[in-house]
Amino acid sequence: MKIAIVCYPTFGGSGVVATELGIALANRGHEIHFITYKQPVRLALLGENIHFHEVNVPEYPLFHYQPYELALSSKLVDMVKLHKIDLLHVHYAIPHAYAGYMAKKMLAEEGISIPMVTTLHGTDITLVGSHPFYKSAVTFSINKSDVVTSVSESLKRDTLRLFDIKKEIDVIPNFIDVSKHIDNEFTDCQRSLMATDDEKIITHISNFRPVKRIGDVVRIFNEIQKEIPAKLMMVGEGPEREPAELLCEELGILNKVIFLGNSNEIDKILCFSDLFLLPSETESFGLAALEAMISSVPVISSNTGGIPEVNVHGVSGYLSTVGDVKDMSRNALKILKDDAELQKFKKGAKEQALAFDINKIVPIYEAIYQKAFEMA
C-alpha cells in the first residue's frame, strides 16, 4: 500500500507514534510518505520505502496567521497524484483531519477517491480540540474521516463525551518496538557519568507543559532525596522548565537535578534510571511511561486518563490521585528503599510493556486501512 502519514514532526508523543508506525509499515513492504513541515525527529533514515515531503508555507505580510492547512491540503493533493498514494493517515485531529478532508474533496473533483484514517492522540481532544473556537471544525473533520482511531479507551470516552461524534471509534493502543529492548543491558549505558553508585536515578521526560505538572515532579523528588541519595534527570523542553529550575533552587536541590533538554537518545537515559515520574493532570495514554517500562523502569504516575491502561498499580509502578505528591513520594520510596521491591517492579514494568509490542499493533492498523477502503 502507498500511505501518506501526516503528523507533528516534533518530540511529542503523537509524532513519535506516527513516525514509528510509518517505519514499521515500511519494513513490512508498504511505501510510506511523511507529509509535514519538517522531517520527523525520530525519522533518521529515508529510503526506498520511506519518503518525506516538506510542507512549505511562504511568509506573506498580509497574513497575520500563515495558512498552514491550505498548504498542507494542496501538498496532499499534489503528492497523492504524483506518487499514486492509496490512503491518508492523519495523526492529531487539529488541523490535520481538516486539511486531509479538504484534500479528499479536491481529489474527488478529479475523480480520485482516497480514504482517510484519523488517529486521535489526546490534547487534540481534551485540551485544544474541545475549545469552543475549534470544536465545530474538529467535530466535522472527525465525522468526515472514513475511520477514526484513538490511542486508549479513556480517550475514546473523552471524545464521545466532548463532541457529537457519529463515527465509530476504534481503540488502538500505542506501541513500542520490543525487539530493540530484548536485553536489559544497554551497551552504552553510562550511569557513572550521572550519579554515584549509591544514588538512585529518577527520570522525567515530557514537553514541560502545564498539563505535565512539572512542579509535582520536583516536589516528589524533593521528598525522595530527603530519605535516600538520589538524582533527578529532567528531559525535554517547554514553558515549565524555567519555573521548575527556580523551584529546585528554592528547595535547595538544584545540585541534584540535571536538566538535559530535548534528547533523541532517551534509551541511553532510561537504561540507568531507577524510577520514572509522570504526575500529569491528564494523559490520553502516556507513551513516555511505556518507553520507561520497556527499559525496566517502574512508573510513579497519576491515576488519570489512559495512564491506568498502561501503568498497572502494584505491578509496573503505582497510581495516585492527581496532585497527591505525598502519596506519590511514599510509593516512590516504597520501591526505591528496598532492593527486592525495586527488582520486582523493574520486572513487572518490562513484562507489562511487552503487551504493547509493535508487532501486535501494526497488523491492527493494516486491518483498519482495509476497513477505510470499504468505508470510502
Ligand code: GMT
Ligand atoms: O503529551 C503531550 O502533551 C504531547 C501529546 C502529543 O500529541 O504529541 O501527547 C499525546 O499523545 C501521545 C501519543 O499518543 C500520548 O501518549 C500522550 O498521553 C498524549 N498527551 C496527553 O494526552 C496530554
